[in-house]
Amino acid sequence: MSVIMTGAAGQFITPLSLEVASRNKVYTSLFDAPMAHIDLPAKADVMVIAPATANIIAKFANGIADDLLSTCLLSYQGSVVIAPSMNWKMYENKVLQENLGKIRARGVLQVGPEKGPLACGEEGPGRLSETADIVEAVRMAVTKKDLSGKKILVTAGPTREYIDPVRFISNRSSGKMGYALAMAARDRGAEVTLVSGPSSLKTPLGVRFVSVETSEEMLDAVTSETGDDTTLLIMAAAVADFKPGERASAKLEKSENVSVTLHKADDIISHITGRSNRPFVIGFAAETGNNVDRAEKKMQKKNMDMIVFNDVSEPGAGFEVDTNRVVIIDRKGRTATELLSKDSVADMVLDRFLENSP
Numbered sequence: 001m002s003v004i005m006t007g008a009a010g011q012f013i014t015p016l017s018l019e020v021a022s023r024n025k026v027y028t029s030l031f032d033a034p035m036a037h038i039d040l041p042a043k044a045d046v047m048v049i050a051p052a053t054a055n056i057i058a059k060f061a062n063g064i065a066d067d068l069l070s071t072c073l074l075s076y077q078g079s080v081v082i083a084p085s086m087n088w089k090m091y092e093n094k095v096l097q098e099n100l101g102k103i104r105a106r107g108v109l110q111v112g113p114e115k116g117p118l119a120c121g122e123e124g125p126g127r128l129s130e131t132a133d134i135v136e137a138v139r140m141a142v143t144k145k146d147l148s149g150k151k152i153l154v155t156a157g158p159t160r161e162y163i164d165p166v167r168f169i170s171n172r173s174s175g176k177m178g179y180a181l182a183m184a185a186r187d188r189g190a191e192v193t194l195v196s197g198p199s200s201l202k203t204p205l206g207v208r209f210v211s212v213e214t215s216e217e218m219l220d221a222v223t224s225e226t227g228d229d230t231t232l233l234i235m236a237a238a239v240a241d242f243k244p245g246e247r248a249s250a251k252l253e254k255s256e257n258v259s260v261t262l263h264k265a266d267d268i269i270s271h272i273t274g275r276s277n278r279p280f281v282i283g284f285a286a287e288t289g290n291n292v293d294r295a296e297k298k299m300q301k302k303n304m305d306m307i308v309f310n311d312v313s314e315p316g317a318g319f320e321v322d323t324n325r326v327v328i329i330d331r332k333g334r335t336a337t338e339l340l341s342k343d344s345v346a347d348m349v350l351d352r353f354l355e356n357s358p
């Protein structure tokens with residue numbers, strides 16, 4: 001990583017602290033090295049401007065090259081991520097917005113700013129995005145776009161099946177696997193819709209997000225979001241298999257014993273696989289124990305194209321954790337993975353989809 005500091009940046013922080021953090025020379029002037037404005041951009045996979053002031057945004061939009069950073073931006077031919085940060089009145093200024101519009105139209109990825117308290121004491125849009133969001137945007141910018149042109153629908157998280165207005169039946173799904181799949185598909189250039197049950201995870205940047213609560217709402221969302229042009233449906237959600245026969249309109253009173261009759265919930269996958277013009281469909285099988293054959297039977301029964309088996313009783317796999325060990329099953333065979341991050345599992349599932357798609 002190479003760091004370029006503008007004169008203004010040097011008023012806030014010393015080059016030495018960024019040299020220590022980046023373990024590399026920090027460049028501050030056009031004349032630090034004879035050809036830095038050509039050589040630094042030529043070596044970079046991505047250029048990130050964080051924080052991006054109104055000044056550098058205006059220079060970049062209009063091709064002004066009067067210091068090292070603006071000159072490097074002009075000679076750079078790769079992906080650029082900018083994270084604006086300034087006072088909210090400056091941010092909302094028409095000229096600034098026009099400049100941002102110009103650079104976004106040239107393919108620059110903008111992340112933030114966030115709304116909130118600003119350094120000047122005022123509140124509004126202008127806060128620099130969280131580091132994690134900037135890293136997410138960088139990941140998006142540098143990933144090979146082998147899924148571009150594909151429309152992918154991913155479901156994630158649990159559903160809630162209400163007994164009365166305050167009580168529901170749900171499950172332990174956190175949504176992590178589905179969110180990882182949606183983000184990986186987005187990074188690889190797909191147009192992604194994420195239909196999510198209740199989850200504490202942050203809504204991913206750059207995906208169409210549909211929030212649902214019950215299995216009925218998820219069914220409605222999936223059926224209406226799956227169009228003729230949908231290439232792939234990934235049902236990573238832990239949809240309820242059963243739901244209470246009816247939802248009491250008022251909170252049930254306490255009594256010694258209450259019995260709730262559970263009825264089979266509508267199967268969402270079958271609604272889609274039953275269509276004549278259907279996308280490629282990937283399901284998930286959460287099993288307790290090494291029941292890979294059972295997962296394969298589920299794939300055949302519901303007419304899926306692929307199923308991802310995971311043993312949720314195994315430490316480090318399944319619910320709530322950041323890792324997973326899975327067996328990916330399709331009509332050609334099985335691939336068992338090591339214990340991997342859910343991000344890596346997501347990429348493997350998408351790789352397998354690409355191998356299967358015409």
Ligand code: CTP
Nearest residue numbers: 235237239240265266267268269283284285286
């Ligand atoms: N699924 C669905 N609609 C439901 C329930 C599940 O589309 N009402 C999907 C899930 O999103 C998942 C796959 O079906 O992709 C899981 O298949 P399922 O046979 O329901 O397996 P389990 O949920 O693991 O349940 P069980 O083992 O009890 O059959």
